[in-house]
Amino acid sequence: IAGITQAPTSQILAAGRRMTLRCTQDMRHNAMYWYRQDLGLGLRLIHYSNTAGTTGKGEVPDGYSVSRANTDDFPLTLASAVPSQTSVYFCASSEQQGVGANVLTFGAGSRLTVL
C-alpha cells in the first residue's frame, strides 16, 4: 500500500539524548515535511524539503535538523532532546508542483516523550 512509514511509533527518551525519527515514502513525491502536533496548538511545520538535496526551515525549526539524501527518506534528528520536544511528530509528503503540491499525505505519527 502506497504511503508514508514512520518509525518508531512511540519512544520515551532521556533529556540530552540524540534521537532520529525516520520517515520513508513510496509515492515518489518530491516534497516532504515534518510537523509537530501539540494539544491546543494544532500542527506546526518544523522543516521541509522541496526535492532531494534541499531542505528549509519551517515555523519551529530550533533543536531539530533534517537531511534529504534521496527522494524517499526524510529523517528528523533531535541532537540533544529537551522536555519541550515532547510531542507527536508527523511526516508528510506531496508533489512539488501544481495544485498537488498542497495536497499532503501524512504518516501515522511518532509519539515522542522526553523526560
Place this chain on the structure above:
Amino acid sequence: AQSVTQPDIHITVSEGASLELRCNYSYGATPYLFWYVQSPGQGLQLLLKYFSGDTLVQGIKGFEAEFKRSQSSFNLRKPSVHWSDAAEYFCAVGGHRGSTLGRLYFGRGTQLTVWP
C-alpha cells in the same frame, strides 16, 4: 502573517444532527484551503480542498465546505452526523506560488463528540 482560527475547541452534537465547524483564515494572497480529519491515534486524512472555482466544495464522507472570501471563512458542514464522524478536525491554508508552495498553516483543531 498567515494564520488559521478555529474558534470552537470542542463541539458535541447528537447523531443525525447537522454540523458546522468554523474556520477563519488570514493570508496575504489567494489561499488554498483544506479540511483534514484525524481519528484517535491516526494521521491526518484529507476531507476536502478548495483551490479555485465553485466556492462550495464537496468532500469525502458527506462533508462539504463553503469558501466565503468576504468573510475569510471556510466552514465545514455535514447535514447529518454519524457516530463514526467523532474525531478532530483541522482547517489549513496554503499558498500556490514560490516558497509558499506546499507549506500549510493549520488551525488548532476542533474536537467533535457525537452522542448516540
